[in-house]
Amino acid sequence: MELGLLLALCAAVLMGTATVFQALGARAVAAEGPGAAVRATWQWPFLVGLALDTLGFVSELLSLRSVPLFLVEAAVAGSLAVTAVVAAGMLHIRLRRVEWAAVGAVCCGLALMAVAAGRETGNDGDETMRLAVLAASVGLAVLGWAVSARFGRMRHRAAVLGGMAGAGFGLVAIAARFLPGLTVPDILADPAAYAVVVSGISGYLLLIGALQSGAVTAATAAMVIGQTVGPAVFGIVWLGDSTRHGLGSLAAAGFALSIAGALTLARFGEAEQHSA
Template sequence: MALGLLLALCASVLMGTATVFQALGARAVAGGGPGAAVRATWQWPFLVGIVLDTLGFVSELLALRSVPLFLVEAAVAGSLAVTAVVAAGMLRVRLRRVEWAAVGAVCCGLALMAIAAGRETGGDGDDTMRRAVLAASVGLAVLGWGVSTRFGGVRHRAAVLGVMAGVSFGVVAVAARLLPGPTVPGVLAEPAAYAVVVSGISGYLLLIGALQAGAVTAATAAMVIGETIGPAVFGVVWLGDTTRHGLAPLAAAGFALSLAGALALARFGEAEQHTA
């Protein structure tokens, strides 16, 4: 339990810091358009951000093996608090009082959940559930493609794509939890493993589309809601995630507090949008 909690916090710190380094890489490239985006990926800060993001994702997957989904996903959403604090120093972004309060809310919420959370019960579903998660990941990818390409005039497009991106990332977390064993041959035969790949790629593409379609705040806030609430409910209802005896209200309060703080920090979902 302690190791899983540490890994969840590491994932939050790594992913939150990665966003700032990617922002530094984007700022180092003049101009706009696809060419500038490609050049940005070869800037050393952006490459550092990719490495940190990858390490954060690995930490998240490992954390899912020993702590409840609701705690891990709240910690990942809390990476926005890390981005805000790091951006204040590295990008010289000035945080308002309400945003410092939101950072504190995220930290307090995660602390409450850490106190209340029980150990992950080891429930990893069955073959039917794994196939259903794979089907859901493919369905979300197809639906997202349709919304992105065929329904360009969708009202509140950024929020719609942001929610879909968040749900896709939530499917990644659920599918990772459903993986029964660490052996390579076993993973290659698991539908949940392919669900991780499909939802990971589609979620990333949907998030890019959401950020391009409208306000960063709307897209990021929608993504945070999509990637935290669904997996939390799934873990409690279908996988047996629990809290310590009598501490369910405390865990619920912590979850709500951390989610509210993350939503208040949604503008840091794409840190390169800020000006010094």
């Protein structure tokens, strides 16, 4: 339990710091005109951010093997607090009092959940559940493509696509929880592994589409909600995730507090967009 919690916090730190490095890469080419977004991906800060994101995902994957879904996903959403603090120093972004209060809320919420959370149940789901998650991943990808292609000027487009992106990342977490082992034969034979790939790619593309709509805060806030609430409910209802005896209300309060803080900090969810 303690190691899993540490890995979840490491994932938040790594992912939050990655966003700032990606912002530095975007800043380096922000004034270079057409194609700047592509060139930004070859800047060394952006590559460092990509490496940190990868390490963060690995930490999240490992933490899911011993920590309930609701705690892991809340910690990942808390990476926005890390982004805000690191951005304040590296990007010289001034945080207002309400944003410092939101950082504190995220930290307090995660602390409450860490105290209240029980152990992950070890329920890896049956074959039907794994296939259902894969089907949901494919369905979300198709739905996301349809919404992006047919409703280009849809009202609240950023929030809708951001929420769908969050749902995709939530499916990644659920599918990762189902993986029985990290050996190549186990992964290749498991439908959940393919659900991780499909949901990860579609979630990333949906997030790009949401951010291109211009409303970064709406997109990031919707993504946070989609990424945290769905997996939390799924883990409690279908996988048996629980809290310590008598501490359910404390865990719920901590979850609400951390998500509220993350939503307040949503404008830091894609700092490179502001930098550009």
